[in-house]
Amino acid sequence: MISPVSHAWSAPSAMCVVPSPSPTAWFKTRPPLHPRRHECVGRRGHAPRATAGLDTPIAPTSTRTYPVRRLDADEAIEAMYARQSRWQRERAAAFFSSELGGIVTDPALMLLHADEHGFHRGHAVYETLRLEDGHIYLLKRHLQRLFLSMVKADIPLAPDLGVDQMARTVLETAAASTKLSGTIKVIACAGRDDLGLAGTTCAASSFYVLVSSTAPLPKSKEEEYLRGWHVKTSPVPAIPDYFATLRSVGNLAVVLSQHDAEAGGFDMGIMQDGQGNVAAAPGSNVACLTQDGVLVVPPFDRCLADATTERMLELLPQAIRSGMEGISAVEQRHISIAEAKKCIEVMLVGGDPVLMPVRKWDDEQIADGQAGIVALQIRVMLLDDMDPHAEHAALDTHLPVPYGGLTGMGL
Numbered sequence: 001m002i003s004p005v006s007h008a009w010s011a012p013s014a015m016c017v018v019p020s021p022s023p024t025a026w027f028k029t030r031p032p033l034h035p036r037r038h039e040c041v042g043r044r045g046h047a048p049r050a051t052a053g054l055d056t057p058i059a060p061t062s063t064r065t066y067p068v069r070r071l072d073a074d075e076a077i078e079a080m081y082a083r084q085s086r087w088q089r090e091r092a093a094a095f096f097s098s099e100l101g102g103i104v105t106d107p108a109l110m111l112l113h114a115d116e117h118g119f120h121r122g123h124a125v126y127e128t129l130r131l132e133d134g135h136i137y138l139l140k141r142h143l144q145r146l147f148l149s150m151v152k153a154d155i156p157l158a159p160d161l162g163v164d165q166m167a168r169t170v171l172e173t174a175a176a177s178t179k180l181s182g183t184i185k186v187i188a189c190a191g192r193d194d195l196g197l198a199g200t201t202c203a204a205s206s207f208y209v210l211v212s213s214t215a216p217l218p219k220s221k222e223e224e225y226l227r228g229w230h231v232k233t234s235p236v237p238a239i240p241d242y243f244a245t246l247r248s249v250g251n252l253a254v255v256l257s258q259h260d261a262e263a264g265g266f267d268m269g270i271m272q273d274g275q276g277n278v279a280a281a282p283g284s285n286v287a288c289l290t291q292d293g294v295l296v297v298p299p300f301d302r303c304l305a306d307a308t309t310e311r312m313l314e315l316l317p318q319a320i321r322s323g324m325e326g327i328s329a330v331e332q333r334h335i336s337i338a339e340a341k342k343c344i345e346v347m348l349v350g351g352d353p354v355l356m357p358v359r360k361w362d363d364e365q366i367a368d369g370q371a372g373i374v375a376l377q378i379r380v381m382l383l384d385d386m387d388p389h390a391e392h393a394a395l396d397t398h399l400p401v402p403y404g405g406l407t408g409m410g411l
Helices: 023-031 073-082 086-090 140-152 163-177 254-264 307-321 336-340 373-386 405-406
Strands: 092-097 102-104 124-132 135-137 184-187 206-213 231-234 269-274 279-280 283-291 292-296 329-332 345-349 355-361 399-400
Touching: 086 092, 086 254, 092 163, 102 163, 135 163, 163 184, 163 206, 163 336, 163 355, 184 307, 231 307, 254 269, 279 283, 283 307, 283 336, 292 307, 307 329, 307 345, 307 373, 345 373, 355 373
Parallel strands: 231 269, 231 355, 292 329
Antiparallel strands: 092 102, 092 206, 124 135, 124 184, 135 399, 184 206, 269 279, 283 292, 283 345, 345 355
């Protein structure tokens, strides 16, 4: 059984803000936005986004204006169906909304209300889960992490949606999707209000579950983990400590960090804290193998802990005792950018790739510029742990989705 988090939220007496460069200074020096995404007119004729810094005014593409349509209910519904994105049409599989009171499988109906505090104020927290061959991986752990984030964000549990009901809702939404593998996004919001600041007028918190199928991996990326990624030190200012450990939907710094990396032709950006130490990468943690075989993972006091990284730290001690090659120990401590670049292996842990070796950091090659033996072994270890049919698989890590009774599917 999943135990609810009972502690009341209280703000820290002296919230520590990590010194960081001025956001304005970064905006003025940031590179142009990615040309493939921002230098063409959208498919519906929308004006292109700016390709200069964020402080630069957007030049109008045309002085011509047009009247704005007023839609009746039928026209609005027709537009909802006509303007679905490719992702909606091809991958959105099932959606639970506490505001609707149930699950929908029609992608056009997977919507939030405009007065949702999680939408107009970013007052929402989330977890991303893996659906692996008909089983949800680490469901209990992810819900416990979600509850901790809810406490920090002052989002109460809805009266009619306790912790056990949340778990059942996730399982039944996965079943309604009829997908065996994919991604599950679980979101808890403060609820709907009068567009106020504090959210104190929210009637009740909202809960959403979105299940999407896994996109086919392009052939060019099938062996990307053997080549490794080229990363850069991100210029985006560090997130203050209290919010750095809160899995909020409003984490714009992560978005800008990744956007900046892609604009410069890099695979990902590595964020740093105010002391020049490695913090994390967007959607993943960083692990560095030192010359003496110690795998160093920055502590989770200035960054989010990915569930995959947590699981890696649990599995590695036994793997090392069993003779994993090239690694003698694992420890959590701060590591500077300079020290990290001198390590014999650097890897990104978590997110869609599960584990991705780093071959180059800024203009410095990591060791021989190839995927290291330790990174490849850890990747195999994690993929094996995610396999629901492996000998060691258990209900506490792999919970079967109840497809049969809800969908008629046979497994």
